[in-house]
Amino acid sequence: xxEQMFDTVSSPILEVRDLFVNFYTYRGVVRALNGVNLTIGxxxxxxxxGETGCGKSVTARSVLRLIRYPGKIEGGQILFxxxxxxxxxxxxxxxxxxxxxxxIMQEPKVSLNPAFTIGAQxxxxxxIHDYKPLDDAQTEAIEILRTVRIAxxxxxxxxxxxxxxxxMAQRAMLAMMLAPRPKxxxxxxxxxxxxxxxxxQILNLMTExxxxxxxxxxxxTHDLGVVAETCDKVAVMYAGNVVEYGTxxxxxxxxxxxxxxxxxxxxxxxxxxGPLYTIRGSVPDLVDPPAGCRFHPRCEYAMSExxxxxxxxxxxxxxxxxxxxxxxxxxxxxxxxAHDELPANVWANPxxxxxxxxxx
Amino acid sequence: MSVATGxxxxxxxxxxxxxxxxxxxWSYLRRNTLxxxxxxxxxxxxxxxxxxxxxxxxxxxxxETSDRLQGPSAEHWFGTDQLGRDIFSRxxxxxxxxxxxxxxxxxxxxxxxxxxGVTSGYFGALVDDLLMRVTDMFFAFPKLVLAMxxxxxxxxxxxxxxxxxxxxxxxxxARLARGEALAVREEDYIEAIRALGAGRMRILxxxxxxxxxxxxxxxVTLDMGFIxxxxxxxxxxxxGAQPPTPEWGIMIxxxxxxxxxxxxxxxxxxxxxxxxxxxxxxxxxxxxDVLDPRLTR
Amino acid sequence: MSRLxxxxxxxxxxxxxxxxxxxxxxxxxxxxxxxxxxEPGEVFGVVGESGxxxxxxxxxxxxxxxxxxxxVSLNGDNILEWQGSDKKRIYRHMQIVFQxxxxxxxxxxxxKDIVSEGLVIHGLAERxxxxxxxxxxxxxxxxxxxxxxxxxxxxxxxxxQRIALARALVLHPQxxxxxxxxxxxxxxxxxKIxxxxxxxxxxxxxxxxxxxxxxxxxxxxCDRIGVMYLGKLVExxxxxxxxxxxxxxxxxxxxxxxxxxxxxxxxxxxxxxGDVPSPINPPSGCSFRTRCPYADKHCTEVEPPLxxxxxxxxxxxxxxxx
Numbered sequence: 001x002x003e004q005m006f007d008t009v010s011s012p013i014l015e016v017r018d019l020f021v022n023f024y025t026y027r028g029v030v031r032a033l034n035g036v037n038l039t040i041g042x043x044x045x046x047x048x049x050g051e052t053g054c055g056k057s058v059t060a061r062s063v064l065r066l067i068r069y070p071g072k073i074e075g076g077q078i079l080f081x082x083x084x085x086x087x088x089x090x091x092x093x094x095x096x097x098x099x100x101x102x103x104i105m106q107e108p109k110v111s112l113n114p115a116f117t118i119g120a121q122x123x124x125x126x127x128i129h130d131y132k133p134l135d136d137a138q139t140e141a142i143e144i145l146r147t148v149r150i151a152x153x154x155x156x157x158x159x160x161x162x163x164x165x166x167x168m169a170q171r172a173m174l175a176m177m178l179a180p181r182p183k184x185x186x187x188x189x190x191x192x193x194x195x196x197x198x199x200x201q202i203l204n205l206m207t208e209x210x211x212x213x214x215x216x217x218x219x220x221t222h223d224l225g226v227v228a229e230t231c232d233k234v235a236v237m238y239a240g241n242v243v244e245y246g247t248x249x250x251x252x253x254x255x256x257x258x259x260x261x262x263x264x265x266x267x268x269x270x271x272x273x274g275p276l277y278t279i280r281g282s283v284p285d286l287v288d289p290p291a292g293c294r295f296h297p298r299c300e301y302a303m304s305e306x307x308x309x310x311x312x313x314x315x316x317x318x319x320x321x322x323x324x325x326x327x328x329x330x331x332x333x334x335x336x337x338a339h340d341e342l343p344a345n346v347w348a349n350p351x352x353x354x355x356x357x358x359x360x
Numbered sequence: 361m362s363v364a365t366g367x368x369x370x371x372x373x374x375x376x377x378x379x380x381x382x383x384x385x386w387s388y389l390r391r392n393t394l395x396x397x398x399x400x401x402x403x404x405x406x407x408x409x410x411x412x413x414x415x416x417x418x419x420x421x422x423x424e425t426s427d428r429l430q431g432p433s434a435e436h437w438f439g440t441d442q443l444g445r446d447i448f449s450r451x452x453x454x455x456x457x458x459x460x461x462x463x464x465x466x467x468x469x470x471x472x473x474x475x476x477g478v479t480s481g482y483f484g485a486l487v488d489d490l491l492m493r494v495t496d497m498f499f500a501f502p503k504l505v506l507a508m509x510x511x512x513x514x515x516x517x518x519x520x521x522x523x524x525x526x527x528x529x530x531x532x533x534a535r536l537a538r539g540e541a542l543a544v545r546e547e548d549y550i551e552a553i554r555a556l557g558a559g560r561m562r563i564l565x566x567x568x569x570x571x572x573x574x575x576x577x578x579x580v581t582l583d584m585g586f587i588x589x590x591x592x593x594x595x596x597x598x599x600g601a602q603p604p605t606p607e608w609g610i611m612i613x614x615x616x617x618x619x620x621x622x623x624x625x626x627x628x629x630x631x632x633x634x635x636x637x638x639x640x641x642x643x644x645x646x647x648x649d650v651l652d653p654r655l656t657r
Numbered sequence: 658m659s660r661l662x663x664x665x666x667x668x669x670x671x672x673x674x675x676x677x678x679x680x681x682x683x684x685x686x687x688x689x690x691x692x693x694x695x696e697p698g699e700v701f702g703v704v705g706e707s708g709x710x711x712x713x714x715x716x717x718x719x720x721x722x723x724x725x726x727x728x729v730s731l732n733g734d735n736i737l738e739w740q741g742s743d744k745k746r747i748y749r750h751m752q753i754v755f756q757x758x759x760x761x762x763x764x765x766x767x768x769k770d771i772v773s774e775g776l777v778i779h780g781l782a783e784r785x786x787x788x789x790x791x792x793x794x795x796x797x798x799x800x801x802x803x804x805x806x807x808x809x810x811x812x813x814x815x816x817x818q819r820i821a822l823a824r825a826l827v828l829h830p831q832x833x834x835x836x837x838x839x840x841x842x843x844x845x846x847x848x849k850i851x852x853x854x855x856x857x858x859x860x861x862x863x864x865x866x867x868x869x870x871x872x873x874x875x876x877x878x879c880d881r882i883g884v885m886y887l888g889k890l891v892e893x894x895x896x897x898x899x900x901x902x903x904x905x906x907x908x909x910x911x912x913x914x915x916x917x918x919x920x921x922x923x924x925x926x927x928x929x930x931g932d933v934p935s936p937i938n939p940p941s942g943c944s945f946r947t948r949c950p951y952a953d954k955h956c957t958e959v960e961p962p963l964x965x966x967x968x969x970x971x972x973x974x975x976x977x978x979x
Contacts, residue, residue, distance in 0.1 A: 026387060051843035052814075151931075165932045195706035195870060196914040197929040222843065225873075225916025248920045266848035268877030269918065275855065276848035276877070282813060283843075370788070373806035377767070381808070548760040554721055556775040556824070557748030570765050 002037040002313035005245055005321045009041040012079075013184055013216045014063065019076035021058055021067060028287040032058045032071070034240035034294065037313055040184070040233075045207060045217040047227035047248065050237035051263075053283060056220045059237070060186045063218070064101060065093050080184070099129050102177035106189035108169035112161040118145070119157025122176045129180040140179075148175040148205060167198035174206060181213045188220045203230050224264065228252055236260045239284055239294040245313065246320030253342065256322035256333060258299045264342045293324070301326060301334070388650045395646020401639025408452055409459035418446035420453040420606040429622050439624035441614065445604075447624060451632050453606035458636065461522055461591045466580045468526040473533025474569065474576050480534070481541025481572075482564050492538065498531040507590055511599040518601040525590050529583060533576050540572035547571075574651050582644030585637035592633055608633050660730070661864050662695040662718075662832060667727035669710075669717045673937070685936050687713040689888035690727070692963070695832070700858070700865045702879035702896070704872060704911065708933055710888040711868045715834050718866070719753055720744065731832075749779055752825035756837035758817030762809035768795070768820055769805040775828045794823040797860070798853065815846035819853070826861065835867045839874060851878060872915050876900055884908045887936055887944040894969040904969060904976040907945050943974065951975050 006015055021033035033055050040046045048056045061067050063078055065085060078085040085096065105111045113121060122141035127134050138157075145153035148171040161169055170190060177185065187206065191199035207230055210217050219231055227234050227248060234251045236244040236259065244257040255261040265277035281298040284290055290297050296306035305325060314327040326333045389395055413420075418436075423444030432439045438447035480491040498506065510524035544550060545568060553567050588608075594600035595609025603610055608629040615625025669688040672681030687710040695701045705711045717724040720737070728735045736747050755761035762771055772791045776782040782790050792802060798819040809817055818838065825833055838854065839847040851874065857863060869875050875882055876896055883893040884907065892905040903909040910929045929948045934940055943961050946952035955974055963972040 026384075051845060167932055195933075196872070197706060197910060198932070200914045200916075201930070223916065224844075225918055228918050228920045229916040252918060252920055263844055264918070266845050267918065268848070268851065268873050275852045278849045278852060279845045282815070282846075369802065370806060373803055374767070377806050377808060377811070548755050548757060549763040551716075551721055552753075552755060552761045552821070552824070553763070553774065555719055555748060555753045556778055556828070557745040558774070558778050559745075562778065567763060571763075 002321060004315050005037060005313050006039050008319050009039045009044075011042055012039045013042050013044075013081060014038075014040040014218070015077070015079040016059065016063065017077040017079065019059065019062060019078065020074040021055075021062055022072055022074050024070040024072065025287075030286045031289055032240055032286060033062070034289070035076070035310065036237075036240070036242050038235050038242055038245070040216050040218055043211075043214055043216055044233060045210070045219060045231045047231035047234040048218060048220045048237060049222060049224060049227055049234060051222060051283065053239075053286070054237040055240045056237050057188055060103065060188050060218065060220055063186060064097055064103060065090075098125070098177075098182070099180050100182055101184045101186065102180070102182040103186040103188065104170070104173050104177050104190050106192050108166065108173040108193075109161050109164075111173060112169060114161050117158050117160055118164070118172045122157075122172070122179060125176050126179050144175045144179050145172065147209070148172070150175075165198075166194050167202060170194065170202050171205065174202070174209065178209055178213060178215075182215055184216050184218065185210055186218045186220070189222070190219070191226065192221070192223070199226070206230075224252065224267065236263075239289060240286060241294060241310070241323060242313070243295065243323045244321065246316070250317065250320045254320075255342070256316040256320060256327065257295075257324050258301050258326075258334065259295050260322075261334065261342070262298075262300075385650060389646055392646045392649060394642045395649070398639050398642025398644075398646055401635060402643055405455060405636050405639060406459065409455040412452035413456055416446075416449035416452045418449040420445060420450045421604045429618065429625075431622070432624055438628040439622070441611075441625050442618065447611070447628050450606040450611060451608070451628055454608045454611065454629060454632065455636075457518070457601065457605065457607045458588045458591065458633075461518070461525070462584050462587045464522050465525045465529060465587045466584060468522075469529035470533055470576055470580050472526070473530035474537045474572065476530070477534035477537025477539075478541045478564060478569050478572050481538035482545050482560075482568050484542075484545075488538070491534070495531040495534045498528070501528075503528045503586075504590060504593065508594065508597075508599055511594050516599050516602055518605065518607075521591055521594050521600045524594070525587055528590075529587065532583070533579060536575050536579055537572045540575055541568055544568050544571045578644060578648045578651060581640060581647055584640040584644070588633065588640075589637055659697070659732070660694045661697045661699075661732065662866070663728075663730040663733075664694070664718065665692045665728045665730075667691045667714070667717060667729060668725045669713050669722065670725045683937050686888050686939065687936060688717055688724070689936075689939075691885070691888070691890055692727075693883055693890065693893060695864060695866060697831070697864055698858075698862065700867060700878055700880045702867045702869065702875045702882040703885055703890075704869060704875050704882060705885035706870055706933060708936065709885045710936065711885050712836060714885070715753065715836050715866070715868050719751055719834065720747060721753075745779070748775075748830075749828050750830055751832045751834065752828060752830040753834040753836060754818070754821045754825050754838055757841045758814055758821055759841065761821055762817055764809055767806050767808060768800075771809070771820060772823045772827055775824060779828065781828070790827060791823075794827045795820075797857070798823045798826070813846070814842050815850060818842065818850055822853070822857070826857065829861065830863075832864045832866060835865055835869075837869050837871075838867065840869065840871055847874070854878065872911060884911065887934065887939050889944065889972065890963060890970070891945065891972045892970065893963070898969065902977075904966065904971045905945075905973045906949050906951055906977060909977060910948075943972075 016036055016038040019033050019036040023030040023032055036055065036059055038059070048059065050056045058067065062073055067073055073086060080096065080100065085093065119138060119141045122144055123134060123137035126132060126137040126140055142153045142157050145156055150156050150168065150171055156168065164172065190206065191202050194202060203226065221227060231248045233246065234248050235242045236251065236257065238259045244251055244255065244260045251260060252264065255264055262277065262279040266279060268276055279298055284294060292307040292309050293311050296302040299306065303325065311323045311325050313321040313323045316322050316327050316333060423440060425444045427440050428442055428444040430436055430440045436446050436448065438451060440446055476491055480488045507524045507528040510527050511521055514520035514523065550563060550567060553563055591600060592609030595607045596613040600609060601607040603614070611629040612626045618625050667688055668690055670684040670686050672684055674682035691714060703711050703714065713722070716722045718729055724737060729737055731750055739747060769791055772794060773787045776787055776790060792805060795801065795804060800816065800819055809820065812820065839850050842850060855878065858865060867875065867879060879896050881894065882896050882899050883890045884905065886907050892899065892903070892908045899908065900912060903912055931948050934944070934947055940947050942958050943952065943956040946956040949956070961972045961974045963970050966976065
C-alpha cells in the first residue's frame with residue numbers, strides 16, 4: 001500500500017486506504033474500485049479527476065457510505081480524522097453525514113426538493129443539525145443565503161427550486177451544505193451543468209466559503225482546467241484506481257503517469273496546431289478489466305511486467321506519486337523533455353508550440 | 361468480398377444482436393416466478409385452443425340424451441350437461457372460441473387505438489383536440505355497458521360480440537399511445553430523422569409508432585383477460601354467441617339452473633375462465649415489469 | 658468569393674401564453690436578428706452560454722423550427738422560401754449532428770437502418786447499393802462491418818457520435834451543423850472525434866458550422882467565431898485574432914473564464930457577476946449592459962449595432978482596445 005503517500009500529509013482529515021467496491025449486475029461483477037488510496041489534509045482542496053466510469057463518484061459516495069445495492073464496499077478503510085467510517089453502525093454514520101461531511105451534486109435542481117421553498121429547505125437542514133426551533137432557523141436561512149451572495153435573500157427564500165437559475169440553485173445548495181460547518185465538503189462535479197461564466201463565480205465562492213469555515217474540499221471533476229484553477233492537490237483516477245497523486249502544479253506540469261500525460265496532451269489548447277494526441281484504445285469494461293495495471297493495454301510505455309501485477313503508488317518526487325512501474329527504484333520514469341508539449345507548459349512557453357505541431 | 365458472403369455475415373451479425381436482446385429480456389422475465397407461471401398457462405391455453413379440438417373425445421354440440429347430467433367420471437372427465445354433451449370437450453372447444461375473440465379484439469382495438477393515439481399525439485393541436493374528444497365520448501360509458509349496448513343493437517352473434525368489445529376497448533390504447541407519442545416526438549432522435557428530410561408520415565409510422573408499441577402490448581396482454589371475461593359475460597346474458605356454440609359464458613348460463621345439484625355444469629367452464637384470465641394477468645404484469653422502465657427498480 | 662451560406666437578420670420568437678383564440682402575451686426572443694456568412698470550406702463557430710439561442714439558431718437554419726423572420730441563403734437561394742418537396746432538398750445540402758449521442762439515435766433501430774435512412778428518404782441508392790454505401794461510410798468514421806447490425810445501446814458515447822456523423826455524411830452534404838459535438842464526451846474521446854472531424858472535412862470538402870460553449874474546443878477547430886449573447890451576435894472575427902484581442906467585453910469575460918491549465922498562472926480576469934437576463938424581457942439598449950463593467954447611460958438607451966472594425970464585427974459602444 002501507498003504508505004509514503006499517507007506520510008506526506010501530517011494530520012489528514014480523510015484517508016481512503018485500499019478501497020474496493022464491486023457492483024453485482026446481471027452482466028457480472030463490475031469491479032468499480034480496485035484499491036483506491038487517497039488522502040486529504042486539513043484545509044486542503046483536493047481534486048479527484050478522471051473520465052466517465054473511472055470511479056470518482058463511487059469513491060465519493062463510499063466516503064459517505066451511500067453505496068447501495070447492487071454495489072458493495074468489499075474492503076479497505078475510510079479514515080475520517082482517524083476513525084474508520086466503514087466500522088461504524090448506520091446510526092453512528094448518520095452523525096457524520098451532513099454535519100461533518102457534506103456533499104453537493106452536479107445538478108442542484110435535482111438535489112433540491114421541488115415541493116418546498118429554498119428557505120424552508122435550508123431551515124430544515126439547520127433545524128435538524130442544530131436542534132433549533134424552525135422559526136429561528138428560518139431567519140438564519142436568509143442570513144445564510146446572504147453569505148452565498150444571493151442579491152435579495154428574502155425573496156429567494158420564498159422561491160421554489162424551479163424558479164431559480166442553475167447558478168442560483170447551486171449557491172443555495174452550497175449555503176445549505178455549508179450551514180452546519182462541516183469539516184469536509186465533497187463536491188461532485190459542482191459546476192459541470194453550469195456555464196463557464198457562472199462556473200467561475202461558483203468555484204470562487206466555494207473556495208472562499210470553505211476557507212472561512214476551515215474545511216477541506218474533495219472536488220470531483222472531469223475538467224482539468226477546474227482543477228488547475230482551484231485545487232491544491234490532485235488525484236487522477238483511471239478504471240478504479242488512483243494512478244497519480246501530487247500537488248496540482250507538479251501533476252499538471254510534470255505528469256508522471258502515462259495516462260495523466262495522455263489526457264493532458266489530448267486537450268485542445270490555444271497554442272496548438274495539428275491533430276490532437278489520442279490515447280489508443282478505449283476505457284476497459286470493468287466486468288473484465290485487464291490484469292495488472294489496468295492502463296497497460298493503452299499505454300505507450302507498457303512492459304511485459306505491467307500485465308502481471310497492479311502497480312503500487314510509487315514516489316516520483318517528494319509529495320508526488322504515480323502508480324506506474326516506471327518509477328520503481330533504478331528506473332528513470334518518463335523523460336522530462338516529453339512534457340514540453342503539455343498545455344500547461346505550452347502556455348508558459350509559446351515558442352515550444354511550433355515544433356510540437358510539426359512532430360505530431 | 362462477394363455479395364453472398366456479405367449477406368451471410370450480415371445474417372450472423374443481425375441474428376447475434378437480436379439473440380442477445382432476447383436473452384437479456386428472458387433473463388429478466390425468468391426471475392419473476394409468477395410471470396413464468398403466466399407464460400405456461402397461456403402456452404397451454406393456446407395449445408389447447410389450436411390443437412385441442414382435434415383430440416377432444418366427444419362432439420361438442422351433439423350429445424347422447426341417455427348420458428345427460430352425468431357427474432365427472434373416467435368416461436366424461438368433467439361430466440355431461442342437460443343435453444348429454446361432454447363438458448370436457450365443450451371446454452376445449454370453448455378455448456378456441458375465446459382465443460379467437462381475444463385475438464381479433466386485441467388486433468382490432470390495439471391497431472385502431474394505437475394509430476389514433478399516435479396520430480393525435482404526434483400532430484398535436486387541432487388533430488389532437490378532435491381525436492381526443494372523440495375518445496372521451498367513448499370513455500363516458502362504462503366499458504361493459506358500451507359493449508353490451510353495441511352487441512344488443514347489432515344482434516346476438518359472435519362477430520358482433522367481437523366488434524362490440526373492440527369498440528369498447530380501443531380508447532384506452534388511444535390514450536396510452538398518445539401519451540407515448542407526445543413524449544417520443546420531443547426526442548432528439550425524432551428531430552434527427554426530421555433533419556434527414558423525412559416526411560411526417562414516415563416519421564410517424566416508421567419512427568414514432570415503434571416506440572409507442574411496448575406499453576400497448578403490455579396493456580393488451582393485461583386486457584386479454586378482460587376481453588375473455590366480457591365475451592363470456594355477454595354470452596351469459598344472451599347478447600353474445602348463441603347456443604349451441606361451446607362458449608364458456610353460455611355454458612355457465614346453461615348450467616346455472618342445475619348449480620345446486622349438478623355443480624360440474626358451470627364449475628368447469630368457470631374454472632377455465634379463471635385460469636386463463638389469471639394467466640394473462642400474470643404475464644401482463646411480468647411484461648410490464650420487464651419492459652416498462654418507469655416501474656422497474 | 659461566393660458565400661455558401663448567407664444568413665440575414667434571422668429571427669425566431671417563441672410565443673408564450675397564447676391559445677386558439679388568444680394572442681400570445683409575450684415572446685421569447687431566442688434568436689433576434691442574427692446575420693453572418695459562411696464561405697465554402699470554412700469552419701465557423703458560434704459560442705455562447707446556455708440560453709443564448711445558439712441551439713435555436715441551428716434548428717432555425719435547418720428549418721426544424723420555422724424562423725419568424727429573416728433569410729437564409731444557400732448558394733444564393735433563400736431556403737426559407739422552399740416549400741413542399743423543395744424543402745426536403747435542404748437536408749441534402751445541410752446536415753446536423755446533435756450534442757447528445759445517447760439520445761440522438763433511435764434506440765430500436767439497427768445501425769445500418771439509422772445510417773441508411775437518409776439514402777432511402779432521398780432515394781439516393783438502389784436497394785442493392787445501400788449496404789455498401791452504409792458500410793463505406795461507417796468505415797470512414799472508424800467503425801466496421803460487424804457494427805452494421807447492432808443497436809445504439811451497444812456502443813460507447815464516442816462510437817455513437819461516429820454513427821451520427823455517418824448518418825449525416827451519407828447524404829454528402831455541403832454544410833454540417835455540429836451542435837456541441839463533443840460536450841457529452843470525455844476528454845480522451847473528444848480528441849479522437851475532433852481529429853476525425855478535421856479529417857472528414859478534408860476528405861469530403863465539408864464546411865462546418867459548430868455551435869458550442871467550450872471555447873478551448875472552438876479555438877482549436879474554428880477559422881472564424883461569432884459570439885452570441887441573448888439571441889444576438891455581439892462579436893464576429895477570425896479565431897486567433899478574436900482570442901488574442903477580444904473587443905467586446907462579453908467575449909473578453911468568456912475567454913477569461915476558460916480555466917487555465919497552468920496552475921502557476923492564476924490570471925487576473927473579469928468574472929462576470931449575476932445571471933444571464935431573461936430573453937422574454939431583454940434589457941433595453943445593449944443586452945449585455947446589466948453584466949458589463951463598462952456600461953453607462955448611453956448603453957441603456959441605444960442598442961449598439963454590429964459594426965465592422967476592419968475584419969472584426971463588434972456590437973459595442975465602447976469596444977475594448979488592445
